[in-house]
Amino acid sequence: MALTIRTLAADELAAYQRVLNSAFLADSVEDQLERWRDLFEPDRYHAVFDGDELIGGGGVQTRDITVPGAGPQPLAAVTAVAVKPGHRRRGVLTRVMRAQLHTLHDEGREAVAALWASEAAIYPRFGYGLASEFARLSVPGDAAFRPGVSIDGERVREVSRDEAMPFMKTVYDELRPGRTGWLSRTDAAWDAYFADTEQDRDGLTAYRYAVHPQGYAVYRVKQDWQERGPRNELHVREIAARTDEAYAALYRYLLDLDLVGELKFYTASDDPVLHLLDDVRLALRSRSDALWVRLVDVDRALAGRRYNSDVDAVLEVSDEFCPWNAGRWRLTVKDGTATVQRVDDDPDVVLDVQALGAAYLGGTRLTTLARAQRVSEVTDGALNALSHAFLGDREPHCTEVF
Incomplete structure (x- = not known):
């Protein structure tokens, strides 16, 4: 039978959730649909x-x-992508990705899309580039800070969820405009991110909320009582602070909690805790892919961010999936602000839309992608200048999977 594609109706959430659960090999959770x-x-x-x-x-x-x-x-946060078992290899995902990106282009709402990938090999073929990573951090409890680290002396208190949440929302919204990769959160997004039923806990405790006058930390505990003493694991969900001293104070509080053997945190790849510690080898880290970014409209997307330095370069962009992006674009940056125009001039740099998505948030160097044979320099010096212009002041970090 021929396949058809359309948008959903408001009463089709349960049916779609069943497909999603089936594709991700999860049990159906009809009682959680309201979330x-x-x-x-x-x-x-x-x-x-x-x-x-x-x-x-x-x-x-x-x-x-x-x-x-x-x-x-504005961001098109791509989510809940799934194909039901038994229907793979029929072009279903390609149909969805094409309809989604073409609709975004036609509507002109968001110039950028992003997602978290269940499998990293899937989305590059649709033009998504690896734009950020996260670090799996593990630090032993009681790990000492180096001499001279200031934690400002303010007390960290544990409070209820109801007391913590309004303060957390205020702090998060104050910080978000300066934190590359952070997302806006509606009340529904906050509730989903900090969902705390037994099913959400995966054998850990309920969330605990630690509040400093300038920030907060949210964590769970995995109980581990051994014959030689407790080795409980403290699993951090989020730390946010207005000041560096408050950030250090919250880490210090968590590391000093009694009965904790190890602190674990999926954190930013440039989390400064490594440089707070007296012994940097105590911080074990492994990195993994996080946010994948796709430029829906190259010209609007490139003009929608600022740049680290002035540059004037013609980019020859290939994009088979979204052909309106293909061609040559002159990117001119003056005092951080960009203009982007379609031109017929000779290119200075040749690349595909995936490489642009990877570099968009300032965490992936175009020079690195050139070494990986994803970017080619035509005009001597153009690549280094362009790569430097794209860099951000800090590594991008998306705090939540959506």
Whole structure:
């Protein structure tokens, strides 16, 4: 039977959730549907049907993302992409990705899309580039800070969720405009991110909320009582602070908690805790892919962020999946602000849209992508100048999986 594709209706969330659970090999959780209802934007979900059977699809959350120098900008946060078992290798995902990106282009709402990939080999073929990483951090409890680290002397208190949440939202919203990769959060997004049912805990305790006058930390505990003493694991969900001293104070509080053997945190790849420690080898780190970024409209996206230095270069961009992006674009940056124009001039740098997505948040160097044979320099010196201009002041970090 021929496959068809359309957007969803408001009453089709349960049917779509069953497909999603099936694709991710998870049990159905009908009792948790209300959690997702306020995040569900049915007119932004493209679903594929085989006759009357819903067999796959993908959606968009309407969010903002902080980009280098320009603060929060509209983002198509791609989410809930799935193909039902038994229907793979039929072009379902390609149909969804094409419909989604073409709709974004036609509507002109967001110039940038981003996602977290369940499998890293899937999305590059649709033009997504690896734009950020996170670090799996593990630090032993009681690990000492180097001499001279200031933790400002303010007391950290543990409070209830109800008391913590308004303060957390205030701090997060104050910090977000300056933190590349951070997303806007509606109340529904906050509730989903800090969901705390037994099913969410995966054998850990409920969330605990530690509040400093200038920041907060949220964590769970995995109980581990051994014959030689407790080796409980403290799993950090989020740390946010207005000042460096408060950030250090919150880490110090968590490391000093009694009965903790190890602190674990999926954190930013440039988390400064490494340089707070007296013995840097105590911080074990491994890095993994995080946010994948796709430029929906190259000209609007490149003009939507600021740049680290002036540059004037013609980019020859290839983009088979979204052909309106293909061609030559002159990127001219003056005092951090960019203009982008389609031209017929000879190129200075040749690259594909995936490379542009990878470099967009300032964390992946174009010079690195050139060494990986993803970018080619035509005009001597153009690549170094362009790569430097794209760099951000800090590594991009998306704090949440969406």
